[in-house]
Amino acid sequence: MLGRIEMTKRTIVIIVVVLGLVAAGATLAWYRTDRALLGIHRAMVAGLPTIGNVNRAGSSVINIKAVGDIMLGRNVENKMKANGADYPFALMTEWLKKSDLTIANLEGPIVTNHQQTPSGSLSFSFSSSVAPVIAKSGIDLVSQANNHGTDRGETGWQQTQSYLEKSGVGYFGHPIKIGDASVWSDTVQGQRLTIVGFSAVFSFDDAAALQLIDRLRKDKSTYLIVFIHWGTEYKTVNSVRQTQLGYAFIDHGVDLVIGHHPHVVQNIEQYRGHLIAYSLGNFIFDQYFSTDTQESLGLDLNLNATQLVMKLVPIELPKSQPRLMTGDQRTTWLASLAKRSSADLQAQITAGKITVNR
Numbered sequence: 001m002l003g004r005i006e007m008t009k010r011t012i013v014i015i016v017v018v019l020g021l022v023a024a025g026a027t028l029a030w031y032r033t034d035r036a037l038l039g040i041h042r043a044m045v046a047g048l049p050t051i052g053n054v055n056r057a058g059s060s061v062i063n064i065k066a067v068g069d070i071m072l073g074r075n076v077e078n079k080m081k082a083n084g085a086d087y088p089f090a091l092m093t094e095w096l097k098k099s100d101l102t103i104a105n106l107e108g109p110i111v112t113n114h115q116q117t118p119s120g121s122l123s124f125s126f127s128s129s130v131a132p133v134i135a136k137s138g139i140d141l142v143s144q145a146n147n148h149g150t151d152r153g154e155t156g157w158q159q160t161q162s163y164l165e166k167s168g169v170g171y172f173g174h175p176i177k178i179g180d181a182s183v184w185s186d187t188v189q190g191q192r193l194t195i196v197g198f199s200a201v202f203s204f205d206d207a208a209a210l211q212l213i214d215r216l217r218k219d220k221s222t223y224l225i226v227f228i229h230w231g232t233e234y235k236t237v238n239s240v241r242q243t244q245l246g247y248a249f250i251d252h253g254v255d256l257v258i259g260h261h262p263h264v265v266q267n268i269e270q271y272r273g274h275l276i277a278y279s280l281g282n283f284i285f286d287q288y289f290s291t292d293t294q295e296s297l298g299l300d301l302n303l304n305a306t307q308l309v310m311k312l313v314p315i316e317l318p319k320s321q322p323r324l325m326t327g328d329q330r331t332t333w334l335a336s337l338a339k340r341s342s343a344d345l346q347a348q349i350t351a352g353k354i355t356v357n358r
Helices: 002-046 074-083 093-097 130-137 153-167 206-217 240-251 327-339 343-351
Strands: 062-070 101-106 141-143 170-172 183-188 191-199 223-229 256-260 268-271 274-277 282-284 295-303 307-316 353-357
Touching (some): 062 093, 062 256, 093 130, 101 223, 130 153, 170 191, 206 240, 240 256, 240 268, 240 274, 268 343, 274 353
Parallel strands (some): 062 101, 141 170, 223 256, 256 274
Antiparallel strands (some): 183 191, 268 274, 307 353
């Protein structure tokens, strides 16, 4: 009897050992399979598709570039016919392309039955041929939320979207309506980014805009930018109305406000730790009657989990062809912008770089 018990114990030990070896083998097989799947996942991430320069793969920093008003009709169209379609962007393409996302305000519709806008006219129309030119320049995303977006009616607004989409350029915003069409949202370098386009040139529904912001702000993970057409033309300092709206946007959770429309560069302000760049001015236009209308501000934004670094890029646009300012011209221009901006930002603006915590 005792012998049988000892044999049974040895049998149990053998069975336990065998089961342990099987389990270990299974664990090793699972580990190898899991590592293989991880490798496949990494390979898939490395090969994720992009739209324009928008890279969804994931990184600790997003680089965004922003420029002001682009008008490709009237006398700008004449210069494109005489010098080539790429003429307006030729000296800025390299800079525009060096980003994860580049945004601009498209100051007019791209339409099928285009007729060139006469000199002096304020009702714009752009040829369908400009859409691929915009894409080639490095601009990934444009706002249609401005006072010229429906110069050819709702049909022109919709045709603009069709031509942009065919060329791989994103779009958002409406001149009057506020809603889902106002919003562009995506994952850029692994971070959520939401941009809202408004135009406050005509009557503006403050309540509807703030309700939309409140809804978007429910996503705590997204960085929320308002890109707005507002202000008084040719004034280099913001209006009271701009201040009211800008503060309200930030009070409702907006992280950054970027403006355009006045055709000149306006001051920069910090409110509750967030920046308001009131107007970037013209980027491509044919307003040759003053120095201010032929100067522009580009923003080179580096955004990570803890801070925003805003590099200020002075631009001049003689004969509708923007180019970077350099040397003393750049230094003098930044000093002038600093003098009319928030006192707490003046040193940073003079140096050409503003840093704020998120």
